[in-house]
Amino acid sequence: MEKIGENAKIRKIAITGTLSAGKSTVCELLKTQGAFVIKADDIVHDLLLKNVSIIQKIKEKFNGQVIKSDEVDRKLLADLVFCDSDKLKSLEDILHPEVITRIKKTYEIVKDLPEYKEFVVEFPLLFEIDFTQFFDTIVFVTADEETRKKRFMTKGFSEEQFDLRSNRFLPETDKISKSDYIIKNNGSLENLNKQIENI
Numbered sequence: 001m002e003k004i005g006e007n008a009k010i011r012k013i014a015i016t017g018t019l020s021a022g023k024s025t026v027c028e029l030l031k032t033q034g035a036f037v038i039k040a041d042d043i044v045h046d047l048l049l050k051n052v053s054i055i056q057k058i059k060e061k062f063n064g065q066v067i068k069s070d071e072v073d074r075k076l077l078a079d080l081v082f083c084d085s086d087k088l089k090s091l092e093d094i095l096h097p098e099v100i101t102r103i104k105k106t107y108e109i110v111k112d113l114p115e116y117k118e119f120v121v122e123f124p125l126l127f128e129i130d131f132t133q134f135f136d137t138i139v140f141v142t143a144d145e146e147t148r149k150k151r152f153m154t155k156g157f158s159e160e161q162f163d164l165r166s167n168r169f170l171p172e173t174d175k176i177s178k179s180d181y182i183i184k185n186n187g188s189l190e191n192l193n194k195q196i197e198n199i
Helices: 023-032 039-050 052-061 074-081 083-111 146-151 159-166 172-177 191-199
Strands: 011-017 035-039 117-123 138-142 183-184
Touching: 011 023, 011 183, 023 035, 023 117, 023 138, 023 191, 039 052, 039 074, 039 083, 039 117, 039 191, 052 083, 052 191, 074 083, 083 117, 138 172, 183 191
Parallel strands: 011 117, 011 138, 035 117, 138 183
Antiparallel strands: none
């Protein structure tokens, strides 16, 4: 934990895990217990919607293929990059430095606010882009594959899309071994909340 003088600043906690394991649900439960929560996916959405520099870089990189009415079409972008690992890497190279900068700037604002107990970041690709050193604690959320697949498909996605997106993640066993806590989200909300309280 960062310290200034004798005062310890709020703990920086990363919530990561497998696709559709329930990372956002864990974050919302932590929020009710006094944590400040910021999500990497929300930052990406904001950048694609409002950041002129990012939009221009994406337009140039993908030859305008994913631009409609001067805006990034997120569905077109996702369909394009998740079928091509090189294009996905190019997109992440554009987005992730700005995402990391935004997270660090937000922490500098939040760390001195007395109303928050923890600074929580939901970051699905935490290990994949090696952003672990920023955090004091890493929590890995997982669930059975069939459970995760059903959750993903209830959002309107296909089984093929589940497989394509899952392929972007490093092996689960590697990341579990590097995490401080593991949450298995196969059961009820009550069970999930109990695991969070135990941590």
